[in-house]
Amino acid sequence: GPLESWCYPPPPLATPELTRALRRTARGKRGRRARADRPRSTAPCSRRDEQRRHHLLEITLPMNYPACPPSIAADVPYLPKLQWSESSRLKDVLCQFQEHLKVLQDYWSTMDGIDKALWVVDPTKPTYAMSHHRIALGDDCYILLHVDTHKPNSLPECRFLGTDGKLERLIKNWRKNRKRWSADRKFHENLATVLDFALPQPPSVSIKDDQQADCGICYATHLPVDDELGTQSGCAADYKCENPSCSRAFHSVCLRDWLRTITTTRQSFDVLFGNCPYCSEPVAVKSTDS
Template sequence: MGEDLTYLSFRVIDKKGRAHILEITLDTNYPKCPPSISADVPHIFNLDWSGNSKLKDAVVQFEHHVDKLQDFWSTLDDIDRSLWVVDPKDPHFAMSYRQINIGNDCYITLSVNASDPRSLPQCRFLGSDANVNLLRRKWKINCKRWVKDRSFSENLTSILDIELPQPPEVRKDDRQTECGVCYAQYLPIDDELGSKSGSATDYTCENNNCSRAFHSVCLRDWLRSITTTRRSFDVLFGNCPYCSNPVAVKIINKK
């Protein structure tokens, strides 16, 4: 909340455990005039507002908007996991494009439709003129092969008639060493942490396009705060806070 009480932010957790921030700026004539809203989404919703509306109504409408975008973000997560994405390096929720290395020094930039993410995307090819012209012809001729129920990887392979290169392995030395939850490399020296006191990050997201490091203690506590987290015996199952890849953390008693 801003010091002048005209700016507020709300944190919303979606069904996949992704964290979204809704920023609200109040008009000088609030509540007669609707507040301004912004968020890291591909398109903002039209706020339904009346003289009797409250800030809670704006948050609820944002939650509904986020629910409608679940398939869009899941589709992009699948692209990030299965294809060699070269751009963006650090994707945000508002981004709807992915530039993919398809081999032979060629790239394809896909623009995913947020309203219909599994549909045939708009695309642009990058590379030598000869290769790009060939790829464009294949796309034009074979685009009818696109099937919504297939993954993007399967559809691209079918349309372009090529074997797509696998994402490169991320070297351990290149991975994030700071915890994605507490933003520190080492846990504090604290008797409450037991054997984990002062320890470095010990859990890494298995998604090569993410590879975010965590302290298992921090990730465990974060998963416990998410309503979609499942528990089986002494293991918590949920999703990475950054890429939504499945994660599992064992609950260890303090010693």
């Protein structure tokens, strides 16, 4: 039943390993022939949904494209099943992905409401692919929620954590009141109704200027310790989008690798000029670490 079951979220779009793979792909384009069993190329891009959320999409073309469909990776809870024929092209993939974003609007609106109204302790920095949340209920008690991506305002799967004595009342109320859950109410209102008590609001947290942020491309705070990265090995995000409404942080090396895969990127001397993968505002980064 919903009380005992639990599902874990899919992995994020990008990892340090993927970043290094993109770097190797970029080097291969500059002179090294690709093996026949490797993908022909990878095309990253950013798409905006109806609520102006930015979503990273990565399209990988097989060697026998367009006879075989491309594969995609994106920061969504689940990927669409691509409809493909030999006459299909990349624009068809983009259109299908855009339609997929429309399907997920209610889900993301529900998750946004949870983040604003409830005390979410995990994840501290949720991505659009995550469907789980750990909510603080007070008195060292928590509820782990897994929101249905297809019916986001339905009764969620959950698990309670905390001291046994304090959890008994919560579990009892959940079992007794679960039928009172209504799709016409907001998610946090339903949760308060079923648990039969006022849920604690999220604490107001001021982010310090020196607080380290995750990179918007590899989703890691620090780059891996790797000799291949040279002086950037183990470094934190060191570049920030200058658009005040975005302010997304990046590792310079990740942003540089990203820009090198974009055909509209231009280079002047040792500087690469392109667009932020989230807000499309201009960005510039040195083409080398030196």
